[in-house]
Amino acid sequence: MPSRKPHTNSHHGCVQCKARRVKCDQEQPSCARCRKKDRNCTYQHLTSSYDPFKNYNDASSTPSSSATLYAIPSRRGFIKPEPTAETTPPNESLSTESSSNLSSSSLKSLSHQGIIYPLYNEPQILDATSQELLYHYDTEVEVLSCFHDAVIRHSFAHPYVYHAVLTVSALHLASLTAPFQGTPASRSPHLVTALAHKAFALEALRSTVESMSGPTCEPALAASGLLTVCAFALLHAGVASDTIDLLAQIMALYRGTVAIFRFGRQVLHTVPSGTIPRLRQSVVTATACETPWPEAEAAVDKVLAKVLELTEASTDAKEKKNALMDAGFKLKTALRRVAAARGVHNVACMWLAMVNSRFNESVKAREPLSLILVAHWVVTLRYVTHIWWVQGWPERTIRAVWEEVGEQHPDLMQWVSEEIRGDVRDE
Template identity: 20%
Template structure:
């Protein structure tokens, strides 16, 4: 222009990213590369492979780390503070940009102690144990703290829908990291770490039932076998037998002592009751008369005998319910793996037995972490049964209050 030498402006370059997550690459969609879980994976409720990269990251408090600083690490520093009081949803990137204290982790821990722990048991002493003793274990074992934060995040996601994505993503992240750590410890279980592994398995049970359900969820089994969470819980059951003295004399001692008393009560009620008086009696007769395979019949009858332990505490007294969550899940812990395999194969008899379990499961519906599971499962079972076997489950359907459409 008019002889003036004008230096051409620097041309902006656009680098094509090659660092998107493998899930987005396989689906051939654009990945926003948000850490620790991209938006697409959060939206579809799948574990982003960035999570696994985060586990192997550098220092948690370092600039290059992809893992949020956990409160037990005590890293303190400056940096902008995210506004957790705002109603505007925040991304994980906003939270992790804070150098030093991770306020999201602190928020989750505070919510667990002041709120979530109170929802895990009805007995005041057990509430105190979940509120005080379990977090103390979290400061000793990183995977326990991860389990605490994961469950608390699901709790907040349920009651703060405007930040649901944030909390659910954080719950998945914390649980996946804790699960990897606990699985590694399982291979080297000893008297020192057995208490931490045991309570993590209990937290995993709560986490599993509290995680938002998908239409195909069947709780105990998947398409390829027993559900991963159930394998973990059943896999840690041997700890009680091999490390009984340590567990009963440790910080979880009151939990095991209360559990022993409850087990003695169930055995007493079983001895005083007759199998013929149980709601399971009619189902037992139907299976005995119509199932041709003698080996399968033995498996089904064994499952029904185990389920009686949950049913002996089913009726309510004038003082109110006489059950605890352990009374319901005792069947899950004790049922034979061969029955679970038949349930995975969706045999008609196994599905009918499972429908009776849904009746006792319905008693936990008042807990936020269990709400809706009984009706979800009975609906799935009904649609998997033929017309003959649908008649077998009329009693469970009526007790649950579900109406077939």
């Protein structure tokens, strides 16, 4: 039997070109065709519901090489390479002098739209763009303290951690220059860099998750946590993304992170890890204390009463109803924990990992009662005022949910609306 004829179609073209079945040049943030036609340009695998934890069959194309730097110590454990005459200018290849010290087999680089991402098997100096991103992450970006040590250890040994770090750093820079602006013309150049790194990180992480082992568990856990932060941070970087769709992606990432964590606990005796015990302790601490939050629990009870009215005419309808009831009861528990530890982001976000996959699917499908439960949960983030990538999410989510289902169930959205208005009054 003759082999299948290879094709040259783009796997990662924009949504608009795919819908028209035309070739996309994959330029970001807007491809040439969309710019010419003055259309919005959306990359589904970069800014929407791309899930690295799905059971894909295709292999990742991202090289898995290690990276090391000539560097000086910094205050948080990361590095800033010393400036030298051999430092590579942005968007250019290595200088003749520096590249002459490398064999062709030792230097591996990933190039995307003129951006160079070197990954080295032996010490060498990074390009200027990556230097600045790493230094910015080290000095300016506060992300997840529980993952910090793992990020430091694994960022130059595993490409998915390396690219996740650069994604977070670039998104933070983009948030400083284009906060909450979604038009292509206003997008920061840092956003283009962030999306490219995010694509590489997701692809490499997906391949790792498919064949998880003890040695790759901790770096995969660190990368998954960073990519979840990236999904939150897209809201601040000027991405014109659907808030509900982005929330569905965040929920999938949280569930994936928890799955890696549970795997790590099983293999901890064979592969020592300092991150997993610390995470375990934080979970125990977060679940140990609960304080009643009567208004919030009463509001969720109103939603659950509406869920009870749903019919069970089919197996699918019964599963949907059970998933909603389960999510609602777990949300009441989560709200009590938040009431005992207001402002602690990992306590506030824990509910995202508590709900089952069927509920995630209903959120992605924009089923009204699932969105209303999400709107009740996101109120807990209004107390997390010290983390940049969380800020703004309560208002944006509640606005998006209201536009979808608010007019159908205004009574169920009453407490949520009052909480947000109360937040404005407190300011």
